[in-house]
Amino acid sequence: MAEDWAIDVRKYAPDADDAVIAGIVRYCGIALRTRDASLVSFSDKAETDRVRDGFCRKKLALTEPDEVVDAAIARVGERMAGDPTKNRVTVYYLLAEAFGKLGLFGAASAAVAEPVVAPAAAPVMAPAMATVAAMPAAAMAAPALAVPAAPADNRSDTGFMLTVLGTLGAIIVGAAIVSSLATGRSDDVPTLPSAPPVAVAAPVVAPAPAAPAAPAIPDGAGVIAAEVEGKPMVSVYFDTAKTDIAPDFVTATASVKAYLAANPSARAAVSGYNDPTGDAAFNAELSKNRAQAVKAALVASGVPDASIDLVKPADTTDSTTDMANARRVDIVVTGG
Incomplete structure (x- = not known):
């Protein structure tokens, strides 16, 4: 349709x-x-x-x-x-x-969710920093300025001045080292490398399974079996202007036979159709002959004749679908 x-x-x-x-x-x-x-x-x-x-x-x-x-x-x-x-x-x-x-x-x-990245681990303080943090305040203080006494005669003495300058330089350098250790800014203080970010993969949600594709309509004689609401249904297809039934008919209609046997009140309704090409009177007769051929094949396969009804559609010419699909007989199980 x-x-x-x-x-x-x-x-x-x-x-x-x-x-x-x-x-x-x-x-x-x-x-x-x-x-x-x-x-x-x-x-x-x-x-x-x-x-x-x-x-x-x-x-x-x-x-x-x-x-x-x-x-x-x-x-x-x-x-x-x-x-x-x-x-x-x-x-x-x-x-x-x-x-x-x-x-x-x-x-x-x-x-799929994006990977979750764990935060990087905080840098580990070097042992030297821990040692500095534990130092008493007195040890952290800059050393007292001890300037050598000037010569008693107050004479200009180059050696004396060099001694003073050397002492001051040592004090300044020492204070800088202590300060850098206390604040953790020394480039010479070794630190342990931080741990790299760890990517935690989120679970992947599998897609829903696709519904099975409908079987292709045969371009000529063939049979397609299906199940509708728990009941078997079979469509029998024909070559143009022919009533010959495909050889796999018995296998394809086995479900109809089994259902009717298990449900005595059920019945098989057989309806024939034709494509819209050609003479209308010929097509109407062709649809009837196809339905009768299918009924005879059902009986030959073991389905009781009394369980089969030939049902003429309101319009045997199926113009709502393609030509191959229109040349068919439907077997629909009712009741049961």
């Missing part, structure tokens, strides 16, 4: 994620290719039970009591009450949103 599912979903969820919508469409698969299967009837308890047990329980993995899940389904039905076509994709989106399960269908993965 060529409907734009995103437009319908956004009538109820304006900020709906395109990736999630696409994931739900892939999950529904061939169920969206027939009008009846693509819609949800909230007035049919059997169908809402299938939504609960098939979609909510199996796909969303909900463990809440039935009454909680049923109430959520009912609320979705109330929101869509004014819409004559309650599309399955929209119903599933709203349910997944209500239970916080949109990530199952391919929502954008969580961003």
